[in-house]
């Protein structure tokens with residue numbers, strides 16, 4: 001039995017074509033079902049539905065053999081116990097710094113002002129600002145980052161941006177791009193050893209299905 005960890009929403013939806021290429025179809029839709037373990041037409045493959053940021057943890061500890069996780073989740077997790085054999089090139093977005101239109105981010109950074117940054121992505125933010133040598137105070141949030149600068153909680157945010165619609169709707173502008181993000185196929189190191197024969201053919205099919 002192979003257990004695949006997916007988060008519902010865009011990762012689940014965008015992974016479906018890869019599963020279909022391998023002749024695999026989930027028996028239920030996580031958007032409508034409350035079940036967290038979903039069978040497929042292949043009795044040897046099941047899907048566990050977890051939070052996007054929990055996918056690497058399930059795979060690391062062998063509770064799932066494989067998973068699909070965004071580069072953001074993988075970076076925050078650290079990658080311990082994981083192989084990352086394939087960039088599926090799905091759920092594409094970018095990790096950005098954004099702030100209110102009227103906040104002079106560049107001159108504050110230039111003058112060495114200590115910035116308050118609200119984010120869900122503590123490691124990405126810490127490493128980025130350490131790399132460029134800027135002192136920041138990080139405030140950990142779990143969602144709706146765009147509200148923080150409007151509500152006066154922070155000067156700026158580090159968050160994922162795709163179309164830019166959420167920033168625009170909240171009068172924020174992107175001032176730095178930290179990284180380009182897409183989702184990756186991940187495999188647990190133990191699973192790769194013990195279930196190699198089942199996993200390798202799947203990786204091969206997924207690889208042929210990647211859209212460049």
Ligand SMILES: Nc1ncnc2c1ncn2[C@@H]1O[C@H](COP(=O)(O)OP(=O)(O)OP(=O)(O)O)[C@@H](O)[C@H]1O
Nearest residue numbers: 007009051052053070071072073091092093160162
């Ligand atoms: N607006 C977006 N457009 C495209 N891809 C995105 C976007 N936002 C996030 N992603 C990518 O899709 C992945 C899954 O996003 P999803 O919204 O399901 O989870 P999340 O809310 O970021 O995480 P969690 O549920 O663990 O808090 C993210 O890890 C990221 O890589």
Ligand SMILES: O=P(O)(O)OC[C@H]1O[C@H](OP(=O)(O)OP(=O)(O)O)[C@H](O)[C@@H]1O
Nearest residue numbers: 145146159160161162163164165166167
């Ligand atoms: O640039 P955009 O296309 O507006 O996407 C950016 C938004 O997407 C993500 O949120 P989340 O996944 O929680 O929400 P979503 O369902 O709106 O994408 C991210 O945290 C932003 O809020």
